[in-house]
Amino acid sequence: MDVQSDFLPGGALAVPDGDAVIGPINRLARHAPHVVLTQDWHPADHASFASRHRGRAPFETIRMSYGEQVLWPDHCVQGSPGADLAPGLEVARADLILRKGTHPGVDSYSAFLEADGTTRTGLAGYLRERGLTRLVLTGLATDFCILWTALDARKEGFAVTVVEDAVRGIDVAGSVEHAWAAMREAGVERIDSRSIEA
Template structure:
């Protein structure tokens, strides 16, 4: 379950269109999953990805940082805030791990495996290997950012990856969701509907 948090739901600071529609299929799948991992965006106040930190800059623009171009966002998922909380109704009682990412003030983190500087690891790959897990079934938000980066890094780490297409939603700026899906397919990410897993 990737970043299914209040700020990414309708009415949130960085709402993903129809983001709340992922909750029901995710909950249904979680009841069958042998192991559940939840990620949570968890930014300190004044995080480098917040447009408010950069005078004269607006959300959805870009700036150059030492690790590359950084998208600027509205303040979102601030540590301890209501917006950072996991979505009401999201069933996480079976989660073996809740992984918080984006905690470094000067580095963003879309992927559940590597931060945006592409060097700092979250420890997720080692955690999964310790448990003998080889196949990841990805759900959550947003298809064209955190899901995309997580899927690509999981493939690079050697995991099989399945994207549950009715349990993800994207921001979809200028066709970014279709580009993300194509990129994931080229990396060997399988796509499936949750009902196929239920069956």
């Protein structure tokens, strides 16, 4: 999920050690029968950007029509180098690249639903049409896009596994630990990539 330049070290919204996921993801993709990539693809005036809210700073939380929203640095702007999939990420085997966060007024962490909880991305239908029932999640960031996607996938009835050495988190005030606990409670399996590759 969202292994893009802006989330790597030096990017606009760098996830600590974010580039460490690329190797494990590439190895796992070689074993996967189907590969789906997601890509944050924000318009330049996206409502989740702190720069759009006078007097607000990145990582502050505000109330929006759909609930609480963390404000972010401008990142993954459509067509910008920061929105590119990460250098070194092998994308040739991807069956689908799903772009999310395209609506100017609504953020999107989950690959299934926008943050308003009602606007669907179409991913659930795509997976069902392909006859897929189990998802193995990797990428960035554990405590936001991975978490929300895992929980929504479980609500949709999919079996979900998160590969712990192929994800990294932002970790705001213990948010990574909270994410793992929430996923465990929802029945999400947590494994190491070596157990798949073996």
